[in-house]
Amino acid sequence: MQIQTTDTLIIGGGLAGERCAIEAAIAGHDVTLLSLVPPRRSHSCAAQGGMQAALGNCVKAEGDDPSWHFLDTVRGSDWGADQEVATIFAEEAPIAVRELAHWGVPWTRVRPGKNTYFIKGKKVEIDEPEEKAGLIMHRDFGGTAKWRACYASAGTGHAVLYAVDGEVVRLGVKVLDRMEAVSLIHEAGRCWGAVVRCLRTGRLSTWLSKATVIATGGHGRIYGRYTTNATINEGSGAVLALDTGIVPLGNMEAVQFHPTGLVPSGILVTEGCRGDGGYLLDREGKRFMLEAEPEKQELASRDVVSRHMMDQIKRGRGVESPSGAHLWLDLRHLGEKHLRTKLREVWDICRDFNGINPAMDLIPVRPIQHYSMGGVRVNKDGEAYGMRGLFAVGEAACWDLHGFNRLGGNSLAETVVAGRIVGRRVAEFTAATSLAVDTKIATAFLVDAEKRLQSWLDRPSTGANVYQIRDAMGEIMNRKVGVFRNGSELEQALMELETEREKIARVGLRCRAPGSNPELAAALRIEGMLKLALITTRAALERTESRGAHCRTDHPTRDDARWLNRTLARWPQDAKSPVLSYEPVGLIDLPPGDRGYGQSLQRPMEQSIETYNTDVPAAMRRHGALPTSEAMGTRMRWGAWRSHEKRPIQPERNE
Amino acid sequence: MSPQVIQLETPRTLSFEIFRFNPEEPDVKPRMQTFLLEEMPFMTLYLALNRIREEQDPSLQFDFACRSAICGSCGMIVNGRPRLACSTLTKELPNRIQLQPLPVFKLIGDLSVDTGIWFRGMAERVESWIHENAPFDPTSREERMDNDLAQAIYEGERCIECGCCIAGCGVANVNPDFLGAAGLNRIARFMRDSRDSRQDEDWFNVVSDENGVFGCVGLMGCHDVCPKGLPLLEQYAYLRRKMLSARLSGA
Numbered sequence: 029m030q031i032q033t034t035d036t037l038i039i040g041g042g043l044a045g046e047r048c049a050i051e052a053a054i055a056g057h058d059v060t061l062l063s064l065v066p067p068r069r070s071h072s073c074a075a076q077g078g079m080q081a082a083l084g085n086c087v088k089a090e091g092d093d094p095s096w097h098f099l100d101t102v103r104g105s106d107w108g109a110d111q112e113v114a115t116i117f118a119e120e121a122p123i124a125v126r127e128l129a130h131w132g133v134p135w136t137r138v139r140p141g142k143n144t145y146f147i148k149g150k151k152v153e154i155d156e157p158e159e160k161a162g163l164i165m166h167r168d169f170g171g172t173a174k175w176r177a178c179y180a181s182a183g184t185g186h187a188v189l190y191a192v193d194g195e196v197v198r199l200g201v202k203v204l205d206r207m208e209a210v211s212l213i214h215e216a217g218r219c220w221g222a223v224v225r226c227l228r229t230g231r232l233s234t235w236l237s238k239a240t241v242i243a244t245g246g247h248g249r250i251y252g253r254y255t256t257n258a259t260i261n262e263g264s265g266a267v268l269a270l271d272t273g274i275v276p277l278g279n280m281e282a283v284q285f286h287p288t289g290l291v292p293s294g295i296l297v298t299e300g301c302r303g304d305g306g307y308l309l310d311r312e313g314k315r316f317m318l319e320a321e322p323e324k325q326e327l328a329s330r331d332v333v334s335r336h337m338m339d340q341i342k343r344g345r346g347v348e349s350p351s352g353a354h355l356w357l358d359l360r361h362l363g364e365k366h367l368r369t370k371l372r373e374v375w376d377i378c379r380d381f382n383g384i385n386p387a388m389d390l391i392p393v394r395p396i397q398h399y400s401m402g403g404v405r406v407n408k409d410g411e412a413y414g415m416r417g418l419f420a421v422g423e424a425a426c427w428d429l430h431g432f433n434r435l436g437g438n439s440l441a442e443t444v445v446a447g448r449i450v451g452r453r454v455a456e457f458t459a460a461t462s463l464a465v466d467t468k469i470a471t472a473f474l475v476d477a478e479k480r481l482q483s484w485l486d487r488p489s490t491g492a493n494v495y496q497i498r499d500a501m502g503e504i505m506n507r508k509v510g511v512f513r514n515g516s517e518l519e520q521a522l523m524e525l526e527t528e529r530e531k532i533a534r535v536g537l538r539c540r541a542p543g544s545n546p547e548l549a550a551a552l553r554i555e556g557m558l559k560l561a562l563i564t565t566r567a568a569l570e571r572t573e574s575r576g577a578h579c580r581t582d583h584p585t586r587d588d589a590r591w592l593n594r595t596l597a598r599w600p601q602d603a604k605s606p607v608l609s610y611e612p613v614g615l616i617d618l619p620p621g622d623r624g625y626g627q628s629l630q631r632p633m634e635q636s637i638e639t640y641n642t643d644v645p646a647a648m649r650r651h652g653a654l655p656t657s658e659a660m661g662t663r664m665r666w667g668a669w670r671s672h673e674k675r676p677i678q679p680e681r682n683e
Numbered sequence: 684m685s686p687q688v689i690q691l692e693t694p695r696t697l698s699f700e701i702f703r704f705n706p707e708e709p710d711v712k713p714r715m716q717t718f719l720l721e722e723m724p725f726m727t728l729y730l731a732l733n734r735i736r737e738e739q740d741p742s743l744q745f746d747f748a749c750r751s752a753i754c755g756s757c758g759m760i761v762n763g764r765p766r767l768a769c770s771t772l773t774k775e776l777p778n779r780i781q782l783q784p785l786p787v788f789k790l791i792g793d794l795s796v797d798t799g800i801w802f803r804g805m806a807e808r809v810e811s812w813i814h815e816n817a818p819f820d821p822t823s824r825e826e827r828m829d830n831d832l833a834q835a836i837y838e839g840e841r842c843i844e845c846g847c848c849i850a851g852c853g854v855a856n857v858n859p860d861f862l863g864a865a866g867l868n869r870i871a872r873f874m875r876d877s878r879d880s881r882q883d884e885d886w887f888n889v890v891s892d893e894n895g896v897f898g899c900v901g902l903m904g905c906h907d908v909c910p911k912g913l914p915l916l917e918q919y920a921y922l923r924r925k926m927l928s929a930r931l932s933g934a
Contacts (some may be wrong), residue, residue, distance in 0.1 A: 065746075066799030068844055069754040083825075126825045132813040132876060134836040137828050162827030180837055186753060187840055194812035197803065205799040206791075228791055229707060258748045292725055295751040350724065369834070373753065376911075380752055380770040381727070495737040539741035543707035543792055547741035 030233045031470055034060035034202075036458050037221050037237035039209045039265060041067035043185070043440070044422025045243030046192045046201075047447025048454060052239075053199040055455035060235065062207040062224060064260045067193050071245050071258040072443060075185025076373055077300030078167055078177025079444075080437035081121035085163040086138055087154050088145075092174040094118035095668040101435060103623045104171045104329050106576035106586060108279065108401075108431025108594065110614030113408050116663050117429050117438075117445050124444045125164065125178050131191040134180050135164045136370070146305020146362060148325055149315070167370075168303040169436040171329035171625070173672070177437040182298055182373040185440055192444070206544075210480075210552065212240065212268050212418065213465075213473045219418035220465040222268070223477045225552075227544040232477055234470045239458045241450070242268060242412075242420040246400035250561045252502010255397040256289055256296035265424040267556030269404040270563075274414045276596035276609075276652060278405035278426030280560065281567035284434055284577050285511050287333040289396030292351035293381050297374055297393060299436040301359055302326040304370060308337065309356040309390065310345040324625045331433040331577040332626035334395035338511045341394070349392065356390040363387065395511055399423065399439060401430045401577070402564070405596055405652075408660075410450030413596070413652030417457065421450040428594065431613070432576025453657060484537050484551050491536030494551045497528050501561050504528070509565050514582045518569040525565060529558045563597045563606045570608060571595065574627065585629040588620045592633060592640070596651055611651040612644045615661050618669055695722045695778055699735065701743070702783040705792045715781075716740075728761065728768035728782075732794075744792035752910060755843035758785050758850065759794050765847035767910045768794075785850035787859070798846045805866045809889060811873070814880045832877065839872030839918060841911050848905035848915070860894045864905035864915050867896055871918040874925060883929035891930070896922045 036052040038045045041063025052059045063070065084092035097118035102109050129135055140161040145152050147168075166175040180187040196203065206227035213220045213234065221237040247263025248255035255261070269275040287308070288297040302308070308326055310316050320336045321328045328336075337355055340346060346353030359367060359374070364387040367375050371386075378386045404420035405413045406427055412418040421427070422443045429442055508521035532555055539547040573587035574580050593610040600607060616637050622628050633640065645660045697720050704713035718735045729750045736743040745768070746756040752770035759768050760783040762776065773780070788796035805811070848864035849855045855863045862870075870890055873879050890896050896919060906915040 065748050065754075065756060066802065066844075068802070069748050069756050069799075071749065071754075073754050073843075074749050074751065123821045126823075127819055127821070129825045130813070130815065130819045130878070132836075132873075132878060134833045134840055134876075135825075135828075137830040137833050139830045162829055164825055165830070180840075181834075183753075183837070183841060186843070187837065190840060191813075194806065197806045198810070198812045203803065258754065259750060260748050293727075293751070377751060381725070381772075383772075493737070493741075541705055541708065541742040543705055544744070545742070546736065546744060 031236060031467055032233060033236045033463060034058050035237065036060070036239050036241070036454060037235050038062070038241045038243060039222060039268070040243035040245060040424065041065070041203060041205065042070035042243060042245055042422065043072040043189055043192055043443035044424070044447045045241065046196050047444050048241055048243060048421055048451035049201050050192070050195050050199060051448060051451025052455045052458060053201050055459065057455060057458045059201045061201055061203045062209060063203065063205045064208055064227070066205045067196065067203060068189060070189065071261055072189045073186045074258065074296065075440045076182045076296065076298035077303065078169060078179035078184050078437040079125060079188065079440040080169070080172070080176050080435065081125040081178055081441060082118065082174070082176055083122050083125065083164055083166070083178065084174070085160055086156055086166050086175060088168065088175040089166045092176060094122070095665065096173055096672055097121065097176065099618065099669045099672055100172045101429065101438060102618050104433050104435040105431025106433055106623065107588070107592065107620040108282065108428070108576060108613055110408070110428045111617050112615055112661060112664050113427050113429050115665050116408065116449065117442065120445045120449065121441050124441070124448060128188055128191055128444065129164065131195055133187050133191045136179050136181065138163050138165045149305070149307065167300055168327060169299055170302065170324070170327045170333065171435045177303065179300065181369065182300055182371045188440065188444065208264065208549070209268055210477050211473055212272055213470050214272055214415060215469050217274065217414060218416045220469065223473050227549065230543050230545055232474060232481070234474050236463060236465060236470055238417065238461050238463050239454050240418050241454055242404055242418070242424050243422050244424045246423040247557070247560050248397050248400060250501060250557050250564065251397040251505045252499055253294060254502055254506035256286055256294060257397070262553050262557055263560045264553065264556070265420065266403055266560055269412060269418070269420065270559060270599050271556070272415060273599065273601040275412045275418065276405045276598045277563060278402055278428060279432070279595050280402035280564045280597055281571055281578050281595060282401035282432045282576060283397060283564065284330055284399035284401060285334040285395040286398030287330055287337055287395050288357050288393040290377065290381060291349065291354040291392040291394050294396050295377055295381060296398065297357060297377065297391060299330070301357060301371060301374060304366065305362055307358040309358050310340050311347045316340055316345070321625055328625040329433055329623070330436060331579070334511050335579060337395050347392065352394070354392045354394040357393045358390055359386045360388060399434055401432065401434055402426055407653045407656050409453040409656045410446065411453065411654050413654065416654065417461070419450055419454050421446050432578055456657070480552070484548055485540065487535070487537045489536055489538045491534050492531055493538070494535050494547065494554050497531055497535065497554055498550070498557070500528050501525065501558060505561055509568055512579055512581050513568055514580060515569065518565055521565045522562065522569065525558060525562050529555070529562070532558070559599060566606060567595045567597060567608060584627065585631050587631045588633045589631050592620065609651060612640065612647050615641050615644050615664060617664055617666055696720070697722050697731070697773060698779050699731065700779065700781045701794065703793055704790065705744070706790060707792070722773055726773045728771045728773065729757065731773060732768065745794040753843060755845035758798070758845040758847045759783065760785060760850065765850040765908045767845055767847070770910065785846050787849050787855050788846055798844065801846070801849070802844045802865070805862065805869070809862065809866055809870050811869050813873070813876065813878050815878070816880045826878065828877065832875070836872060836876050838914060839868050839875070842868055842913055843911060845910060847908045847910055851904035851908040853902045853904060854898055854900055858894065858898065861898050862895055864909070867922055868913060868915060868918045871922050883925055887926060887929050890922060891926045896926060
């Protein structure tokens with residue numbers, strides 16, 4: 029049996045994993061990074077529009093600071109975020125962006141003098157002052173008080189990923205691509221590495237490590253083809269954690285739908301389009317967001333814009349097409365020059381996939397699954413609940429910066445900011461521990477994985493096929509666990525998913541080819557993906573309120589008296605269904621209020637914030653939170669946001 | 684409201700001739716295998732290949748990740764020309780579609796090749812990272828940069844390492860050490876970057892032999908096949924100019 033050892037094992041080669049690897053490698057540890065694909069092909073490269081960091085460099089960003097960023101993030105999350113995590117994040121984002129500049133990211137820079145922008149449908153000329161010349165420029169994104177998104181044309185994720193991967197190569201981090209972790213090696217609440225399947229040869233091996241990091245990205249593919257996510261975003265990391273039976277997943281019902289998925293392919297069209305002044309139009313060419321959100325218009329948060337769009341479609345104001353109704357994204361007024369430079373990737377996508385020219389044609393768009401706010405629940409150091417030595421970071425984790433709705437540009441920022449912070453903790457943890465593990469444990473997990481593989485190979489080559497189950501899951505999730513949800517559809521979805529899960533036992537395996545065997549690889553993932561779908565649906569059914577992206581038409585009120593909490597889902601070994609529990613969202617500084625956009629039905633908290641906060645540390649420990657290197661609350665900036673709260677926040681309108 | 688009615692012509696039946704070989708099954712010889720598939724609206728090679736695998740032959744190997752022409756996973760030879768499969772619409776192709784793996788790279792199986800190892804090797808050879816002038820100072824503001832320079836760097840940064848230029852290069856097909864367009868473009872990207880401390884003389888050894896810019900024989904297949912439309916001709920001209928002037932100034 030092949031047993032390999034390393035100090036720090038990182039599962040996932042996107043930005044979060046690579047940034048983490050850099051910290052561990054700088055600290056002198058032997059780092060091994062496993063990735064499904066060569067790291068530069070990770071889904072981080074698909075982030076187009078920008079990365080939020082409060083540098084305050086251009087005129088429309090004047091006066092910006094981390095406490096504004098904190099405020100926007102917590103409001104965007106509909107108060108589901110952990111406010112201490114949001115504080116740490118907002119404070120470190122500017123450093124992370126500047127570090128990336130140091131590593132070579134060609135950030136778009138401030139051009140002094142007259143610049144022309146489109147703001148709320150009007151062409152505006154603004155003089156950028158000479159003293160800001162050449163600093164990192166910002167663009168507008170949804171749900172923010174200031175222009176804050178730093179960007180490199182419309183290829184921000186790509187440029188950041190290439191710079192970070194350059195550092196990984198420079199540091200000589202060992203990267204093994206086409207490797208998939210299939211289970212974690214653990215005993216008595218301590219993780220010791222993973223069993224890994226090679227996607228070149230199909231062979232299994234075991235990796236023992238002092239610290240193990242899950243950085244596998246999101247799980248949008250539980251929505252089948254109804255997602256902007258890459259084909260590799262199947263939630264393998266969340267499943268690894270879930271399969272321990274100990275580590276919980278947080279807020280799996282919090283699923284973001286991006287307003288502008290291209291029809292019919294589902295490819296993302298960046299929020300930067302609306303940030304730079306693009307319009308959303310109904311079938312008659314009317315800007316429906318003007319009426320729906322007079323203040324923020326097209327730039328309300330993503331959950332809000334997606335709901336207004338689905339509402340238009342439901343009311344018959346969409347454009348019919350063979351692949352369903354859609355709306356239009358209008359960029360024509362931005363002009364060809366702007367489209368071919370600042371939104372160049374959008375130009376290419378329109379040309380390549382729809383054969384259209386966005387300077388002359390309208391772009392067909394529709395909301396589509398985009399981001400998983402939920403994931404492996406970790407404390408602020410990134411360490412998983414209930415499992416020493418296991419960390420999670422980036423979209424795979426529920427750290428929990430995003431609560432029930434993530435702001436555009438905060439995911440790219442999270443990957444590198446959390447990568448730095450969690451990476452430091454991982455390095456400290458690795459330094460303070462030794463690889464004191466009995467290899468018998470590793471053998472036991474390897475034998476289990478071999479049995480699982482063999483049980484698939486022993487199946488007949490007839491019967492249902494794994495792709496049918498995957499497609500059925502996607503249809504159920506898209507139709508019944510989408511932008512609008514209600515109790516009866518969620519119950520139906522649960523039953524239908526359960527039926528699909530039972531069908532797995534009758535699935536055959538047609539392919540016996542040696543090597544990676546693509547059908548076997550899909551078969552090995554399907555049960556875990558169905559578990560994630562079931563948890564998402566169950567958690568959505570139980571949460572009888574509307575918060576952020578979780579919108580229950582039968583429970584339209586945000587209920588802070590009952591639901592100001594985070595869902596935790598565990599799947600005990602051999603259990604038929606998940607076990608849900610609820611922990612507080614974290615320490616609260618900014619009190620729950622109105623977001624300034626979207627619906628405003630609220631049932632207020634019944635207890636005082638002081639009372640709520642008193643119980644937070646103990647409650648989180650009860651739910652499995654491990655001790656952090658600094659005590660909970662140490663990084664809170666109590667009341668720092670107050671200076672920005674001059675205007676009383678009032679509901680724009682009532683529904 | 685009147686739903687827009689789309690008149691579909693009788694769909695074509697496409698004939699896919701696909702290269703098959705699995706190195707884990709060395710006894711089975713490489714061959715071409717034909718699959719028939721009915722064309723659909725907006726069908727890309729991504730959709731077509733997945734349908735073939737899911738409905739006709741579950742052992743077929745190929746690579747896709749983003750399926751939106753930004754991750755560079757799916758380079759392959761389509762009717763004799765290196766292309767990204769995901770952004771190739773079948774309606775642009777004749778009824779007979781021949782698919783082969785990219786040459787030069789190590790074959791993993793069928794249409795899947797190992798571009799990861801090749802590009803990591805390239806990154807190590809050209810030291811594809813900023814050689815900093817001073818260590819990062821987290822307390823200071825970012826260094827300024829003219830936006831035009833940032834745009835020029837970004838232009839070269841847009842390479843997605845799909846390998847089409849390497850597969851389409853007459854020199855790379857016979858000289859495995861040739862850096863190719865992807866490698867030379869990367870060098871030009873760092874040479875332009877004011878944050879990088881390497882001087883023309885430092886680059887001279889990396890670039891100016893038969894494995895570098897002077898190995899190119901000017902066929903410019905790379906320029907024709909680059910799916911991102913990178914200005915490879917300009918990048919080559921820039922490198923040659925820089926190397927000649929470094930030589931003339933006595934490097």
